[in-house]
Amino acid sequence: MTSLASRAPLDVALDALPRLHLAHLPTPLQKYPALDARLACDVWVKRDDMTGGAEAGNKLRKLELLLARALHDGADTVLTCGGIQSNHARATALACARLGLRCVLFLRVADLNALLPEGGNVLLDRLAGAEIHRISAAQYQERDALMADAARTLARIGRRPFVVPEGGSNGLGALGYVRAMREVREQLSLGLGGGMPYDVVIHACGSGGTAAGVALGARAYGVARRAIAMAVCDDAAYFRRRVDGILAEARAILPALPSEAPSEVDDHARGPAYGVASAEQRRLIVAVARSTGLVFDPVYTGKALHGLALARARGDVPLGARVLLLHTGGLPGLLAQAEELVSDL
Numbered sequence: 086m087t088s089l090a091s092r093a094p095l096d097v098a099l100d101a102l103p104r105l106h107l108a109h110l111p112t113p114l115q116k117y118p119a120l121d122a123r124l125a126c127d128v129w130v131k132r133d134d135m136t137g138g139a140e141a142g143n144k145l146r147k148l149e150l151l152l153a154r155a156l157h158d159g160a161d162t163v164l165t166c167g168g169i170q171s172n173h174a175r176a177t178a179l180a181c182a183r184l185g186l187r188c189v190l191f192l193r194v195a196d197l198n199a200l201l202p203e204g205g206n207v208l209l210d211r212l213a214g215a216e217i218h219r220i221s222a223a224q225y226q227e228r229d230a231l232m233a234d235a236a237r238t239l240a241r242i243g244r245r246p247f248v249v250p251e252g253g254s255n256g257l258g259a260l261g262y263v264r265a266m267r268e269v270r271e272q273l274s275l276g277l278g279g280g281m282p283y284d285v286v287i288h289a290c291g292s293g294g295t296a297a298g299v300a301l302g303a304r305a306y307g308v309a310r311r312a313i314a315m316a317v318c319d320d321a322a323y324f325r326r327r328v329d330g331i332l333a334e335a336r337a338i339l340p341a342l343p344s345e346a347p348s349e350v351d352d353h354a355r356g357p358a359y360g361v362a363s364a365e366q367r368r369l370i371v372a373v374a375r376s377t378g379l380v381f382d383p384v385y386t387g388k389a390l391h392g393l394a395l396a397r398a399r400g401d402v403p404l405g406a407r408v409l410l411l412h413t414g415g416l417p418g419l420l421a422q423a424e425e426l427v428s429d430l
């Protein structure tokens with residue numbers, strides 16, 4: 086057994102944080118020859134879509150730390166927010182059900198008078214018993230203040246609320262992805278995933294927490310020289326600011342984290358809008374599903390994959406590069422878009 090004294094300060098600090106065991110770890114690192122052939126590079130897929138059952142995806146790694154803090158603080162109710170088909174809201178709702186916590190979701194809708202959608206993540210939110218509040222795009226701009234208000238109201242009636250920010254993306258949540266990069270390092274040491282560090286890690290970016298954790302962890306554990314976050318909605322400048330804020334928060338929690346992180350944001354594949362994939366992105370999702378059996382979704386992972394294809398075509402990711410592609414989940418988001426996808430099948 087390794088003695089505490091011989092372990093790196095970052096490992097000691099990371100392991101000292103309260104953490105719940107919600108995710109099924111380590112997730113596999115898998116090779117798909119048809120993906121290599123299509124992209125002309127050496128791609129390993131980190132299957133974070135397999136962190137669990139219905140609750141699976143990247144959010145579970147963040148929630149292990151965030152909900153541990155909630156329980157530590159004595160919370161009985163968790164509040165969070167997202168788009169109407171938010172994977173983060175669904176993962177939080179299911180994790181709360183497992184932990185015996187109440188869950189209140191503030192979900193952004195285009196039309197406050199429209200009925201709730203019946204399928205996808207919303208179905209799972211409801212199955213988990215979450216309390217759903219629909220909010221407008223304008224209210225969503227003020228989401229932190231809105232949740233803080235709701236938390237104060239709950240506290241006044243004797244409940245003990247805990248607010249998880251959009252996407253679980255704050256310094257603490259991001260540490261879930263520092264841990265994920267440590268997990269990859271351990272897999273490489275065992276000869277898995279090609280057994281050598283990567284040129285670049287690539288993943289979808291929706292609220293910046295995964296990007297911050299991946300960049301810090303990739304540097305700290307020598308997993309990859311570059312980390313590219315593929316924006317799924319806003320532009321690179323917006324996400325640069327968000328990721329930088331989260332990097333600073335994470336370093337304030339764990340000063341042993343590296344002061345430099347190879348964090349890049351790429352917005353070439355953000356598509357027409359949040360939640361909307363272009364025709365080219367939809368065709369790529371279909372072609373890759375048919376040649377690999379891997380299912381990417383139109384909201385997040387399909388855009389990350391398309392971003393990789395475009396970066397390869399531009400030469401930003403060179404021919405033959407060793408790529409770690411994080412599959413972050415999102416299947417219910419695809420199932421909610423049957424109508425949009427059916428003409429491509």
Ligand SMILES: Cc1ncc(COP(=O)(O)O)c(C=O)c1O
Pocket residue numbers: 142143171172173252254289290291292293294295296385386413414415
């Ligand atoms: C499936 C999926 N992939 C990627 C992301 C992006 O992660 P982050 O919010 O940490 O940027 C999200 C959530 O936004 C997601 O649900």
